[in-house]
Amino acid sequence: MTELESAQRRADLAERAARAGAAVAEEAFRSGIAVETKNGKTDVVTQADRDAQRAVIEVVREEYPDDPVVGEEDEELKAVPEEGPAWIVDPIDGTNNFVRGIRVFGTAVAAVIDGEPVGAATVLPALGDSYLAGPDGVALNGEPIAVSDRADPELCTVCPTIWWGYDDRDQYAAASKAIVDRFADMRRFGCAQAVLAMVASGALDGVLTNVQANPWDSVAGVHHVREAGGTVTDLEGERWRHDSRGLVASNGAVHEHVLEAAREIER
Template sequence: MKWEDIDYHAKEWVKEAGDKIRLSFEKTLNIETKSNPNDLVTNIDKEIEQFFIDKIRGVYPDHKIMGEEGFGDELKSHEGIVWLIDPIDGTMNFIHQQRNFAISIGIYENGIGRIGLIYDVAHNELYNAIRGKGAYLNGKPLPLLKETTVKESIIALNATWVMENHRIDHTLMIPLVRDARGTRSYGTAALEMVFVATGRVDAYLSMRLSPWDFAAGAVIVEELGGIVTNLKGEKLDFLSMDTLFAAKPGLHQQILNDYLKGGKY
């Protein structure tokens, strides 16, 4: 299997999809809700996912596809080569801001991440990695991540998790927020993961994400020496929803040991 060939095709398709999304900025969106009034999907999300599926099936008919909008395959395992696609990660931002959203594609072989591509459409920034070949931003190599500490760190974390909620004991997160240099929230898991990869933030935590939200980012962050697990420090499940914790080396272990241990996630 020539991963460079797959990467080449994926990049071409991502850029073409980005052009389609930019053209949509002038059009009226058809907006629908999914699981709740704030879980939004547009006609563009659906069209872009179908675009990728048509391209993949045309060139790689034996590959499987897991997509957010449900046009892919029903998967019970990650056997073989699987594309995990989020056509627009950060749909609410896309609708309200026309920025702070991304196309996210992770390509896995038997459960191992081989290729990750995240395209920040509004800023024309393509982040990509091939396992063992480094990670890049618009073709320029990204440096390996360096160790840091909580007190020196900016943590990407949604404010919801520091308020009383039904998913976790919110008091667990308060000491982390208090001790960190600062916190940020961007509303798009894909971009928050590449912000970890580029050092714009030092760690990213989320309580509930789907595989297509973190599949691409995990490849990119790990290629640069970052650590990606769930909040228990366990390997991620790429078939179902899970918590997510991506961080620089050293910092990941410090947060896990000093702040997250004993929590129920």
């Protein structure tokens, strides 16, 4: 099997695994499921998160029983191995939306080799949207997609992503101001993987945060953006990695503007 064929096999498996997890989440959606908290009042989790993660891992283990798994829930790894293959799983990204009955949530699965994604899938079951990125392009519901070609920031819509805790709300406010000062409009959806996928499809022109994103919130979506022709960097403008501080994703044409907005958060 060639390297390209191996990458495509992992991408296809990521899609099957994400669909399995998303099916579990969709079945529990708006079912009155109990809500728990983890590390704060807004850091919520449900049994559906745990069940969806198990469903994803079961699919992965059928083909790759020995590959490590990085997952948000339970006792899975919390950091991406620098060498060899691994799988990164967010069983329900956007759990706050999920528990409120808001449709913007999904299951994201990324396959990585030596820390770099080779395939990724994000399935948003309540919206009926599935994004799949392999080694050669990205598709939404089976149709190829690409980032927007908007180059005028005053025509662009940008999203602040990842959550700022209560002690850092000044940074959330600064991020919002930096965006509305530069761009046509701002959106916030409460689901990092969904908004990165929207950059890949051209629905959004940029996404930014100054915090370090967890790998399960970011790696799959970053792969989508890059395969769609976009740019993803850290706050220094260097190529983004799973351990970077800050995440700035754009269509490429307005990247410097999005990057400058991200840098302004901490000024």
